[in-house]
Amino acid sequence: MDKKSGYKNLAEKFNIDLRECKFLGEGHNGIVYLLPDGKIIKIFKKIKNCESEYSILEAVRGSKYFPKVYGSMGNYIIRDYVGGECLKDYIKRNGLDKKVAKNLINLIEEFKKLNFKKLDIRCKDIYVQKDKSLMVIDPKYSFTREKSFPKHLSKGLSKLGVLGDFLEVVRIEKPQVYEEWTGKLIESGIL
Structure with a gap:
């Protein structure tokens, strides 16, 4: 199926011309498109997934780690565009530097402050900005799935060969968190 044709009727219904x-x-x-005004439209296959992501972005409004959401209708949302480079690609090009590692720790701490049940995220859903700050593009199940440590993040960092570097920064910056996470990583077979 042509990527545009499957969503064309919906976009036209709401006065958005995907050809632009x-x-x-x-x-x-x-599917995601960049709108002419610099925002993005994300068109979901299932309305329940759209509603879930919209409610998460509304709940975290004001957090520096998440894009601002402007509205939702049916199976689409309009939110700010997140530029930068996917964490996975960033690490492949640059390795994992201390500033990005600290920002990853701070991101997980932010999840706690936001009362997320899922203290985890995949590398592909984190974007590194020019100043090495981080943005989350695809929050899923943040308030509904239980995950008390960054398991998927750790798996991704392990595949990239930088989990040890990350955990060393955690050990220095947050010794209690280091003990907790490493214990859980050993239990889950990642370490």
């Missing part, structure tokens, strides 16, 4: 938009990507949940 830049296709950014397609994932399991839907």
Whole structure:
């Protein structure tokens, strides 16, 4: 199926001409376009996934780690565009420096402050900005799935060969968190 045609009728219904938009990507949940005004439209395959992501972005409004959301209708949301480079690609090009590692720790701490049940995220859903700050593009199950440590993040960092570097920064910056996480990483077979 042509990436644009499957979503064309919906976009026209809401006065958005996808021919004037830049296709950014397609994932399991839907498709994303850059709008002419610099925001993005994310069109979901399932309304419940749209509603879930919208409610998460509304709940975290004001957090520096998440894009601002402007509205939702049916199976789409309009939110700020997140530039930068995917964490996975960033690490492949640059390795994991101390500032990015500290920002990853701070991101997980922010999840705690936001009362997330899921203190985890995949590398592909984190974007590193020019100043090495981080933005989350695809929050999923933050308030509904239990995960008390960054298991998927750690797996991703391990595959990239930098989990040890990350944990060393955690050990120095947050010794109690280091003990907790390493214990859980050993239990889950990642370490």
